[in-house]
Amino acid sequence: MAVLCWLMMGIAIWHFAIFLPDRYWGGIVGSFVFAGIGAVLFGFALAGFTITAQDDLTLLTALEGIPGALIGLSAAYLIGVRQGNEPVHV
Numbered sequence: 001m002a003v004l005c006w007l008m009m010g011i012a013i014w015h016f017a018i019f020l021p022d023r024y025w026g027g028i029v030g031s032f033v034f035a036g037i038g039a040v041l042f043g044f045a046l047a048g049f050t051i052t053a054q055d056d057l058t059l060l061t062a063l064e065g066i067p068g069a070l071i072g073l074s075a076a077y078l079i080g081v082r083q084g085n086e087p088v089h090v
Contacts, residue, residue: 002052002061003040009065010039010072017073025079038072039065 014035017028024031043064052061 001054001057002043002047005057005062006039006043006065006068007036009062010036010069013039013066013069014073020077023080024073024076025083026076030080031073031076034072034076035069036072038075039069042068042071 011032014032017024017031017035022028024034026033043061045068046064
């Protein structure tokens with residue numbers, strides 16, 4: 001259940017990606033993937049690479065995914081800026 005909490009928090013933070021220019025590597029889908037993976041990996045690292053049981057979940061468990069989602073979004077943005085990906089306007 002902790003993985004689900006971290007992933008949902010990553011998706012929640014991902015919604016704020018609309019406030020930045022679309023220079024993410026892979027576009028909006030790339031930022032979605034990076035936010036989710038970042039939140040889950042960071043949550044696993046904070047949990048000592050163990051899966052937290054359902055009885056041990058707290059509100060702080062969900063909040064542990066926020067820094068990972070921000071790191072993931074930052075990585076996707078920096079890769080996209082470095083590659084010079086410009087948004088496609090139709």
